[in-house]
Amino acid sequence: MKKFKSLYIKNITVYDIKGKKKSPQNIYIENGIVSDMGKNTYPNADIVIDGEDCLLLPGLIDIHEHLREPGEEHKETIASGALAALAGGFTDIYAMPNTKPPIDTPEKVKFNLMKAKEVAYNNVHVIGSITKGQRGESLAELGLMAKYGTTVFSDDGKWVSNARIMRYALEYTKMFNGLIISHAEDLSLTGNGQIHEGEISTLLGLSGIPEVSETCAIARDIDLARFTKAKLHITHISTEQGLKMIKQAKLDGLKISVDVTPHHIFFTDENLTNFDTNLKVKPPIRSRRDRDSIIRAIKNGLVDAIATDHAPHSKEEKELEFVEAPFGIIGNQIAFPILYKRLVVPGIITLKQLLKLLTSNPANIVQLKNKNKGSIKKGIEADLFIFNPNEKWTFSKETSFSLSENSPFFNKSIDGKIKYVILKNQLHIF
Amino acid sequence: MSPWKHKHLLGLSSLSKKEITRILDEAREFYKVLERPIPSVPALRGKTILNLFFEPSTRTLMSFTLSEKRLSADSLTFSKTSSSIKKGETLLDTVKYIEAMKIDGIVVRHSSAGVPYYLSQRINAFVINAGDGAHEHPTQALLDLFTARRHFKTLKGLKIAIIGDIKHSRVAKSNIIGFSKMGASVTVCGPPTLIPFGIEKMNAIFEYDLKKAIKDADIIYVLRIQMERQENGMFPSLREYRELFGIAQQNKKKGSIIMHPGPINRGLELTSSMADAPNSLITEQVKTGVAVRMAILYLLGGASEKI
Numbered sequence A: 001m002k003k004f005k006s007l008y009i010k011n012i013t014v015y016d017i018k019g020k021k022k023s024p025q026n027i028y029i030e031n032g033i034v035s036d037m038g039k040n041t042y043p044n045a046d047i048v049i050d051g052e053d054c055l056l057l058p059g060l061i062d063i064h065e066h067l068r069e070p071g072e073e074h075k076e077t078i079a080s081g082a083l084a085a086l087a088g089g090f091t092d093i094y095a096m097p098n099t100k101p102p103i104d105t106p107e108k109v110k111f112n113l114m115k116a117k118e119v120a121y122n123n124v125h126v127i128g129s130i131t132k133g134q135r136g137e138s139l140a141e142l143g144l145m146a147k148y149g150t151t152v153f154s155d156d157g158k159w160v161s162n163a164r165i166m167r168y169a170l171e172y173t174k175m176f177n178g179l180i181i182s183h184a185e186d187l188s189l190t191g192n193g194q195i196h197e198g199e200i201s202t203l204l205g206l207s208g209i210p211e212v213s214e215t216c217a218i219a220r221d222i223d224l225a226r227f228t229k230a231k232l233h234i235t236h237i238s239t240e241q242g243l244k245m246i247k248q249a250k251l252d253g254l255k256i257s258v259d260v261t262p263h264h265i266f267f268t269d270e271n272l273t274n275f276d277t278n279l280k281v282k283p284p285i286r287s288r289r290d291r292d293s294i295i296r297a298i299k300n301g302l303v304d305a306i307a308t309d310h311a312p313h314s315k316e317e318k319e320l321e322f323v324e325a326p327f328g329i330i331g332n333q334i335a336f337p338i339l340y341k342r343l344v345v346p347g348i349i350t351l352k353q354l355l356k357l358l359t360s361n362p363a364n365i366v367q368l369k370n371k372n373k374g375s376i377k378k379g380i381e382a383d384l385f386i387f388n389p390n391e392k393w394t395f396s397k398e399t400s401f402s403l404s405e406n407s408p409f410f411n412k413s414i415d416g417k418i419k420y421v422i423l424k425n426q427l428h429i430f
Numbered sequence B: 001m002s003p004w005k006h007k008h009l010l011g012l013s014s015l016s017k018k019e020i021t022r023i024l025d026e027a028r029e030f031y032k033v034l035e036r037p038i039p040s041v042p043a044l045r046g047k048t049i050l051n052l053f054f055e056p057s058t059r060t061l062m063s064f065t066l067s068e069k070r071l072s073a074d075s076l077t078f079s080k081t082s083s084s085i086k087k088g089e090t091l092l093d094t095v096k097y098i099e100a101m102k103i104d105g106i107v108v109r110h111s112s113a114g115v116p117y118y119l120s121q122r123i124n125a126f127v128i129n130a131g132d133g134a135h136e137h138p139t140q141a142l143l144d145l146f147t148a149r150r151h152f153k154t155l156k157g158l159k160i161a162i163i164g165d166i167k168h169s170r171v172a173k174s175n176i177i178g179f180s181k182m183g184a185s186v187t188v189c190g191p192p193t194l195i196p197f198g199i200e201k202m203n204a205i206f207e208y209d210l211k212k213a214i215k216d217a218d219i220i221y222v223l224r225i226q227m228e229r230q231e232n233g234m235f236p237s238l239r240e241y242r243e244l245f246g247i248a249q250q251n252k253k254k255g256s257i258i259m260h261p262g263p264i265n266r267g268l269e270l271t272s273s274m275a276d277a278p279n280s281l282i283t284e285q286v287k288t289g290v291a292v293r294m295a296i297l298y299l300l301g302g303a304s305e306k307i
């Protein structure tokens, strides 16, 4: 990381959530503020970057990451996970609270925020647990956590299966306009399921996780949101049927939002025929039909955000029998390049749409204080990254910042590289 | 004969009709060997085969051990249930152990689907799947195919009805794949909660009504019912299962036979009188099992000596 007073990026193509700016542009950043954009030149700046062949894009936000601290620092730490995210263009990230022990008190929220300030360059936000110990039995101190650091809550990893407690959580958080994020999964239907229940689970002899494990949970949550008139966010939706329910809920005027993960965009259960534990994840990689419905829902705007659900697990744990291996996939460092290639290059969505899914939309969902997320304009704090869509690199032990390797993209070539991240007066070179 | 091209036998889904026929033809020769006064051959002399059984089994283990001895291989057995394996002792350790012992082939049974595949990716020895979770049990299906072909002379056009817990049965899975590949038609019947998703995509017809399912069957293949399925609430009671899905009567089809992979819950899925009826091939299945496993070991062991 380099600190600078003035930074000059010349001759670069600029995109933000409004679309493509008249290009190419010269950008001048001084004291952490974008102070000029246009034709002027600043050859005497502290640092000069030639932006030819590159894109200048707004810093991204990921509202679903697992940083594993405290308790499982061999898988990830706040420092390593946040750096991996930064290298992936994410300048704001939200850490899920299902650590060991879970983040379920204002003290723990404050401690992790303090720790993050010390070790991370990007903005690490902390999500609080909905229930004490994430046991689903009684509300955690949501009001105090809201007062001392976070208004976003989730028992991610588990669904709040007790409907009464979920009702209370939705009602209670209304007083400070908080947000409940639901990991919609009815465990009584999941059982010891390993992969999506379908022809592939039958063929492989692995117990299935039926789509109703997700949809029954979504149906209940939507109805509680309707009844309480509260905001509700459904994370990592994986089924066509679930998306249909969300669509109807939105038509009915409910305050519902939804995110999907890159791995549910990329893979189908047909990719699991080799018992690859790096594709073992919750919710499971589902059928081709579900995957296609997710892409359609991204295209037509039903999906509000893309979140990585970056979930590190050690190699030792993933290299076990399939049924013993834990659920989860890492991906914050490669999410943007792979999504760009999968969605933007073939013209499924525009870069502007992809940026919305990774900046302003999720920022609105979690009510990020920075209201300029996703915009590049004169006078705002620098929150940017420079992307070379044509550079190839390999996602591997040498290039990855995560402490874990559990990704189907590990040791694979990636098209498109994030070269620089600029956050206020910091320049990060990757 | 052309050389055998598969290094491992992990399941029937990766074998062609031609390859299955080849195994059955080889098994026919070994079946003859077993009828000789000295029923053994030196085909695998000097080779070491490790039977790696992580799940309790007597029949399959005995059958493999005998097959290995009849082929003059050095045979070792490591038998440990997954639950008794020390915490922290992983499959990966097992791999290292096998590599260090210079084993030529392993026969593996495990309660977790995919373990034979896992091992095949990490060791030099050939791997035979002796049953992995609810995935496949290829040697059982091959011996069933052999038994049926020996009895009916051909498998083409046969009608087989498989009765019971299809969802959790690797035997059912491999048999559905095997019999349909060989041109037989497969009907499955059992409680709907024990029929897996997408069974029709495996070329099997599903029938709720036992009478209808077995009416035209040449082979009534009865699966063992695990008591824990009832405990998990997948069907209401054993007596209800016996009444609705137990085989207590012959069907009307002339020349039909009864098969069961064993061990039988006598009086539950199959009555004793049916199990011991003249048209029951259950004992024959045990005998053919050795011949078929010898054929598989012989093909994978790359034996050069003719029998």
Ligand SMILES: [Zn+2]
Binding pocket: A156, A157, A158, A183, A235, A236, A282, A283
């Ligand atoms: Zn989750």
